[in-house]
Amino acid sequence: MLPVLSSAAATTVAAPAGGPAAVPELAQHCPPGFELRADNGCYLRSFYRDLPSLQNAGVGGPQTGLPALREGFSPQQIDLGRLLFFDPLLSADHTIACASCHQPHLGFADGRGRSVGIGGQVVSRSAPSLWNVGLLKRFFWDGRATSLEQQAVGPLFAADEMGNSPARLQTDLNGTPAYVALFRQVFDTDTIALEQVYLALAAFQSSLISLNSRYDLYAQGFEEALTPAETEGMNIFRSFVARCAECHTPPLFTNQQIAVLGTPEPEGLTLDIGAEGPSGDPSQRGGFKVPSLRNITLTAPYMHSGRFATLREAVEFYNKGRGHAVPEGEKLSLHWHIWEPQLEARELDRLVDFLGALTDEGFKPAIPAAVPSGLPVPVLSHSKSEQQ
Structure with a gap:
């Protein structure tokens, strides 16, 4: 059964001219794809929840269940996180x-x-997609965080990203009357604590679910949802020749592990040591978290530093041979799935076709027309209809 749509967008009241921002009305309903239960918590509805776990279903098959989701957040927590x-x-x-x-x-x-980041500083890696992050177990390209709350702390206080400090952030939020009123509604407190900020951000990010692509229709038995070219690409993707599904395992299209691929860096950059940094493990040198392929057509360029401009370039990298791009003098512990599949150009094209069938933005949240601080919203949607 497909998730039932429900209204999730709160109405955000614009700030009066020359005055403080008005207090928005927070959502009373769960985001699309979630149902509201008696505990005022939002819980995911998805046909994948009726399927067996990966351990019982095999690797790469469409009839595989989901890992545990961070859920049970209230509509108000989720909507407050959206505004933040x-x-x-x-x-x-x-x-x-x-x-x-x-x-x-x-x-x-x-x-x-x-x-x-702040002041135009270029950071060392690309921004990972947030779709389905509530289903993940580790975060950042190097996997150094194990919760969405830990993930939030990184960018907020990194000098080259958002550049803030805990004290300044807490002062700014508590000095904003609209936020004080909202946090009082959600957390029943007169003083905003940073832990509440992290939790609200986690609540919002956990609601970003993308599980209704054409591939998902195929997984439910609607074989006509995929074109012949996409079906051929899916079979290549799942094959023991290409072996894509062994790391990009459905339905999340990631096994959530660290993999050392030997991906080349952009010209002029030295090797990014990746997961060796936080782990201290030399065998993880140059290793990065296997990303989900959900909505992959929307997130170019690809790899941890955007080395490949197109999906065709990205899939071709895996076809060029084990370790072909490892810098001279580096001896990386390449993942055992990285080998030489020797796929034909037509087969690479079919893989790209299949990846296009993983796109689903049906539950994309509304971009607020205004935020509680009264500051300009820095990101504008392509469509005015998305703003609420």
Whole structure:
């Protein structure tokens, strides 16, 4: 059964001219795809929940269940997180928001090989997509965070990203009457604590669900949902020759593990040590978290530093042979799935066709027309109808 749509967007009241921002009315209903239960919690509705776990279903098949989801957040927590996500008040100079690097119309990425933070600083890696992050177990390209709350702390206080400090952020939020009123509604407190901010952001991000692509219709038995070219590409994707599904495992299209691929860096950049940094494990040198392929057509360029401009270039990399791009002098512990499949050009094209069938933005949240700080919303949607 497909998820039932429900209204999730709160009506945000614009700030009066020359005065403080008005207090928005928070949503009373769950986001689309979620149902509201008696505990005022939002819980995902998806046919995948009726399917067996990966351990019982095999690798690569469409009839595989989901991992555990962070859920049970209230509609008000989720909507408060949405407002925080789009509010530049969270950055040190009030110029960028979380959404600056995670833009809804770009697959919750930003279309850059390496993201740009406060003061125009170019950071070392690209912004990962946030679709389905509530189903993930580790975060950042190097997998250093194990919760969405930990993930929020990184960009907020990194000097080259949002550049803020805990003390300044707490002062700014508590000095904003609209936020004080909203946090009082949601958390029954007169003083905003940073842990509440992190939780609200986690609540919003956990609601970003994308599980209704044409591939998902196929997985439910509607074989005509895929074109012949996409079906051929799916069979190549799942084959023991290409072996894509062994790391990009349905239905999330990631196994959530760290993999050392030997991906080349953009010209002029030295090797990014990846997961070796937080882990201290030399075998993870150059290793990065296997990303989900959901909405992958929206998040170019590809890899941790945007090395490949197109999906065709990305799939071709895996076909060029094990370790072909490893810098001279580096001895990386390449993942055992990286080998030489020797796919034909036509087969690579079919893989790209199939990846296009993983696109689903049906539950994309509304971009607020105004935020509680009264500051300008830095990210504008392609469509005015998305703003509420």
